[in-house]
Amino acid sequence: MAGFTKFSLTNPIVLTVSVLAAIGWFILFVGACAASMHGITWYIIIYNLFVVVLVFCGLGLKKLGNYQNMMMILLTISIVYLTYMIPLLLDAPGSAARACAGGAIILIICEFLWIFLFGSSEDSWIHQTAHRYNDVGPNIPSITTPAVIQRHLHRSHSKNTTRDSPLPQFQSEKDVEAADDEPVQATALHTYQANPEDPNEMSFEKGESLEITDRKGNWWQARKEDGTTGIVPSNYFQV
Structure with missing residues (x-):
């Protein structure tokens, strides 16, 4: 159910x-x-209208999480119908029939993309890439913004890697109590791909155990078994 519960029309x-x-x-x-x-052409057109409206309503209301399997079936049937109809339209005389076939091709492509987006698990590359754009767009601020300038100044004067930037919106944020500096082991609850624009971030896999050396703030300093170090979002871990 990850696809429908994580995506909306604000993405x-x-x-x-x-x-x-x-x-x-x-x-x-x-x-x-x-x-x-x-004949059957109008049945296929009406069926596809039903599917498109259902997806729009579900995304707008964020209520399709319990109907993911049903939507995958409806989209698959729609693609089969449209694929059957396109050769008939291309063989029909007149430019209107070809325009109709063009609309069917656009619709097939979009329905395939819907299946990839909504049918992918939360650990998949497709889901994580698209999820970065939820609600507010990609979490990659411009280098000229005051927040980025302040962060670069902070890093140049301090080795403390605690960050004030928001946590990735994988799940609802919760307050993380400040802990002492004693290293602890933490287990990753979800897979995370580091932002390529930030060399300090570190990627990790779901279930991976990391040594947390600094738990101050929303971003923790962590070390892998191979010695790789970097910062990780605190709400992705269970200590």
């Missing part, structure tokens, strides 16, 4: 794919009207 990737799907369906509908299509 720019999900929103872009969803808008393109709506545009594809509209082209499909207008082309079918102009080409005077009949």
Whole structure:
């Protein structure tokens, strides 16, 4: 259920794919009207309208988490129908039928992307990459912003790697009590890919055990078994 519970229309990737799907369906509908299509073509068009509206409503209300398997089936059936219909449209005379086929192709591409986004587990590369853009866009601030300038000044005058930047929005944040400097072992609750723009961050896998050498603040200083050190988000670990 990770895909539907983590994504919404505020995610720019999900929103872009969803808008393109709506545009594809509209082209499909207008082309079918102009080409005077009949029979099973209209059944497929109405079925796809149902699927697109269902995805939009589910993303807007964030209520599709319990219906992930059903949505995967509906999207798969839709792709099969559209794939069957495209050759018939391309063989039909007139530019309207070809426009209708173009809308169907756009819709198929978007439905494949929906399946990749919503069907991927929370540990997958697809899910983590898209999830970085939830609500506020990528968590990579401009180098000219005051927050980044202040952080670089802080790092240049102190070896303390505690950061005031927000935690990655994987789950709801909770207050982390300041701990003493005695190293402790912590287990990763989730997989995390380090931000390539920040050389201080460190990637880790779900279930991996790290030695936490500094637990002050939201970002902890950690060391792997191979000696690699870096900072990690505190809400990804259980001590």
